[in-house]
Every structure is written in structure tokens, then in C-alpha cells.
């Protein structure tokens with residue numbers, strides 16, 4: 141903490157801090173208790189996943205993509221698989237789509253429960269934190285039953301899914317849905333009637349519909365401002381082509397709105413799981429996938445628990461991608477963060493940050509190269525030329541690799 | 547005596563405080579660490595308490611392959627902890643770098659930066675494994691009590 145001549149205090153928070161599990165750092169200039177300026181520094185979690193994908197083959201990439209984020213791993217692999225299947229022209233069996241859908245909704249349930257817990261922890265409501273995390277275990281146990289692992293369940297594969305859902309397992313899922321529904325209804329009740337909770341959440345971290353468009357926020361943040369930004373609705377994919385989703389929106393535009401959206405979405409997820417289990421067709425769960433992709437590029441979007449998840453693959457015809465790009469929802473939501481924080485009390489900072497459900501491991505994709513004082517960001521073309529030169533130095537001519545113009 | 551009983555027996559004697567640091571994990575292991583502290587597993591009943599500041603903690607629970615950005619921070623946090631201090635590497639990528647090993651922005655496992663006392667493999671580790679590791683670490687403390695500075 142440092143005090144400046146104008147009696148304003150700069151408070152550094154992070155990268156290791158008690159409230160969030162992941163490293164992120166904030167420099168907050170305070171005028172008394174009020175946040176005057178907030179600078180967000182992220183990038184601590186940058187591991188270089190995109191480049192790692194480019195130096196491995198597609199099958200290996202699937203496992204790396206799964207580990208972009210441990211909370212919404214299924215959303216990432218779904219997106220990557222869909223992009224792959226698109227390019228390979230694979231006809232995925234309907235049953236596989238349903239299983240993906242069921243696991244995806246279970247993931248949304250556990251992610252939103254996790255969020256509700258973290259958010260209530262941030263406002264000092266630790267009882268709710270413990271309640272929701274206890275309930276979340278029910279979902280995790282199901283996921284472990286389906287995929288064999290509580291996190292990173294590895295259900296998706298190119299051309300379908302790896303695990304089938306047995307009849308008993310589906311019964312278990314329905315049973316857990318009943319249990320959870322009761323509890324989530326209780327949370328919904330709590331969120332709409334508990335005055336202290338409402339007073340704590342209302343009117344902070346405001347992002348109006350114009351701001352949402354300006355900062356291109358996605359997911360529950362956008363939906364809490366009344367903007368219907370749910371890929372399952374606006375651009376249905378997989379199972380959602382057959383089973384329509386009732387999108388949840390709200391017009392509070394603040395942290396409270398985001399809470400309501402997420403709680404209601406959990407109820408919607410439970411409804412979807414029930415419908416999917418009722419409608420799931422018999423049949424195979426996967427088709428054989430090729431090892432190589434034809435040259436070309438594709439971009440796919442899926443709705444992760446935190447919002448729109450975008451994956452881009454460019455192939456040069458080999459069994460390794462030429463370029464992979466992952467734009468996770470948190471990355472889009474960070475842009476408005478400083479704006480959301482400014483003007484509010486210091487005590488509201490943790491909950492405002494938590495309200496976008498930030499996921500640093502999802503976010504930390506890009507890297508900016510800097511040498512000394514003249515910082516520079518290399519464009520894709522520059523990097524490509526640089527790469528070609530390097531290869532030529534080693535006696536390889538990469539000019540023979542044909543790539544579609546970007 | 548069962549594993550948990552042992553841990554509980556030890557917990558009666560001492561109460562290690564932990565601090566959790568994510569050095570570049572995928573979040574999978576981090577939520578499992580928090581999971582271990584919440585009602586289903588409830589490490590807190592063994593006297594294990596999560597702390598916010600490294601200066602108050604005895605055990606650094608560290609997840610993730612160390613990225614270039616967090617490298618110095620990790621060292622700093624370790625230095626800030628008072629002795630005796632212990633480090634648990636949670637997850638395959640904390641043990642060796644795991645799937646992220648050889649990424650350009652990753653230095654490798656936690657032990658490339660600071661000494662590690664217990665390794666928990668698994669991707670992601672299960673909370674049971676974390677409890678097991680903590681209890682084993684505590685048991686090994688019993689054996690070399692006082693020897694470690």
C-alpha cells in the first residue's frame with residue numbers, strides 16, 4: 141500500500157490473495173473508500189496452450205484443450221470437437237449429441253453452484269458457501285460415474301463420446317436432479333427474499349446494455365443486462381437443435397441480476413437434463429474419426445457456463461493444426477472489469493470481480509512480447525515471416541506448405 | 547488405526563494452517579483443494595485451516611505447472627513463510643509439469659523453484675488423495691520432529 145501526495149491510496153491486490161483461487165492482480169486507487177481507478181493485471185496463468193496444441197496432433201490436443209480450464213472442461217472439448225467434426229465432415233450419432241448435452245448441463249450445474257458458493261463467500265455469507273459446495277458434490281459424483289474423473293472427465297472424443305450412459309446411471313442422474321431441484325429452489329427463494337443478500341448485491345458492478353455491447357461482455361453478464369446472448373438459443377448446435385432452451389435474462393444489470401440469472405439457469409439446466417434423458421435415442425455413440433484434417437479453417441461457438449466459448453482451428457492438411465485459437469468467455473468479460481469497479485466501495489470489489497465468474501486459466505491466452513522499453517506486439521504475419529526465416533536458417537523450406545489466406 | 551483416525555489423532559496435537567497458491571494450474575486441482583475444505587471432506591475437522599497470508603501458514607499447497615509469470619511470486623511466497631515450512635505439490639502438473647511440460651511459458655514442476663515435501667499425482671487429484679498426502683506429511687513430521695529447520 142502506498143500513499144500519494146494527494147492522499148489517495150494505491151492498494152495492490154494479488155497475485156496471491158485469499159479470496160480467489162487463481163492468480164490475478166489488481167491495482168486499485170482509492171479515494172477514501174471509493175475506488176477511483178482499477179487496473180487489472182492478468183496473465184499469470186499463461187501456459188502457452190495454443191502453441192502447445194500446434195505442436196501436437198489433434199488427438200493429443202483434445203487432452204490439452206480439456207485442461208484449458210478444469211471447471212468448464214467439457215465446454216472446451218465440445219467446442220473443439222465440433223470444430224474438428226465440421227472440418228472432417230463427420231456425421232456424429234444423435235445419441236452422442238444427447239450425452240454431450242447431458243454432461244454439458246451437469247457441468248453448468250456444478251459451475252453455477254461453485255459460483256454461488258464463491259460469491260456468497262465474497263460477501264461473507266459462508267453458510268451458503270458451504271451449502272452450495274456440499275450440493276455440488278452430488279453433481280461431481282455423477283460426473284465421476286459418467287467419465288471416471290471428478291474434473292476433466294474426458295467424455296468427448298472426435299466423432300462422438302467415449303462413454304455411454306447406462307439406464308441405471310440415467311436413473312441416478314434423474315434422482316440427483318430431483319434432490320438438486322429442491323435445493324436450488326430454496327436458493328432461488330433465498331435470492332429473491334433475503335433482504336441482506338439483496339441489499340449487498342443490488343446496484344453494484346453495473347453494466348448497462350450499451351456497456352455490455354461496448355465491452356462485448358458475454359454469458360450471464362450480458363443476460364443480466366437483458367441481452368439474449370446464449371449460443372444455445374441464438375445459434376443452436378448439437379442437441380440444442382432438437383431441444384430448445386428457454387433462455388434466462390434479467391434486467392437488473394448489476395451483480396444481483398447476474399445472481400438471479402445463474403440461479404434460474406440452474407433450474408433450466410435441470411429441466412433440460414430431464415428432457416434429454418427422456419428423449420435420448422438408442423444407437424451408436426461415436427463414429428471413427430480421421431487423424432488428419434483437410435486444409436481449411438473453421439470457427440465454432442458453444443455456450444460454456446460462463447458464456448460464449450469460441451474455438452478456431454486452421455489446418456494445413458496434416459495431423460497437426462496450423463493454428464488453434466481459444467477465446468474463452470472470461471476473456472471477453474474482463475474488458476469491462478475496470479469500468480465495473482470504478483466508483484464503487486472497496487468492500488464491493490471482491491464480489492464485483494467474482495460476479496463475472498472469472499476464470500484466469502481460461503483467460504490467459506495471449507502474450508505480448510516486450511524487449512526492454514520499446515514494447516511490441518508481433519502481428520500474425522510478422523510471426524509467420526519470422527518463423528519462415530528461422531526454418532530457412534535450418535535448411536527447411538516452409539514455402540511449400542499451402543495455407544489459405546487469412 | 548485407520549488413515550483418518552491417524553490424521554485425527556495427529557490433528558488433536560497440532561493444527562497445520564495451509565495456504566493455497568495456484569502457480570499456473572487449470573483450476574481443476576484448485577477446486578479440488580477447496581473441495582477438500584468443504585463439508586463433504588472437511589479437512590477443517592482435522593484442524594487444517596486455510597489462511598490468506600503466507601506469513602501465517604505452515605504448509606504451502608501448490609497447484610499447477612509454474613509459469614514464467616508466477617515463478618518469482620512463488621519464490622517470494624515461500625520465502626515469506628516462517629519456518630518450519632512444508633510444501634505439497636498437488637496434481638500432476640505441480641509434480642512434473644504434466645501435460646504442460648515443455649510449453650514455452652512453463653518452467654516445470656513446483657520443485658524446479660522451491661523444495662517440495664509431498665507430491666500428489668493425479669489430474670485432477672481427488673480430495674481423498676489430498677487428505678492422504680496431508681496425513682502422510684504429518685506422520686513424517688512426527689518421525690523427524692525437530693530435525694527440520
Ligand code: SF4
Pocket residue numbers: 207210291292571572573574575576609610611636637638639640644645668669670671
Ligand atoms: S494436474 Fe490436471 S487437473 Fe490438476 S491443475 Fe494440472 S492439468 Fe489441471
